[in-house]
Amino acid sequence: MIRGEGICLAYVLGVMRLRPTDPVEIHTIELGIPRDFVAGPAQRVLLLEDRNDFREVLHEYLVTRFYFQVTSVQSGVEGLREIMKGRFDLIICDMMMPRLGGEIFYWAVTRARPATAQRFIFFTGHKNDPAIQFFFKRINATVLIKPFKLGALDLVIRDVLRKLA
DSSP: OOTHHHHHHHHHHHHTTOOTTSOOOOOOOOOOOOGGGTSSSOOEEEEEOSOHHHHHHHHHHHHHHHOOEEEEESSHHHHHHHHHHOOOSEEEEESOOSSSOHHHHHHHHHHHOGGGGGGEEEEESOTTOHHHHHHHHHHTOOEEESSOOHHHHHHHHHHHHHHHO
16 A cells, blocks of 8 residues: 555545545556565665664665665664574665774674675765775675765665675
């Protein structure tokens, strides 16, 4: 069911003063979401970002755009707790987080669950940091540089999910 149907029907009933028994034509709205991303059960995504505002925007976007089931955390420590609870289809991870950054988080996760190595998407605002660049090259990482457009996030998500299929 599309979220807007109930609102549209309520609007029609209220504005046009229709009774609930009057015939009403309901139209389906095309959302433009590729079918391969909405079929089947919701994919689980772990989102790691220490900034509340950015994490909330990304969380809402992933839920509404792709219908993902998103678990959002603000540190690698919290992320490790979630990884130990269950499997994730994607892990979207900031590199610079307090207590446990993206690189150490990656090594800890892939040691505990080796199959997750291909499921990571990293993002960073430190594109010129030699240590971060070395890490990305070493693992052949999928990376977005902050600030990035949500369309770029769409592309890397599709790319990672296609590689996993």
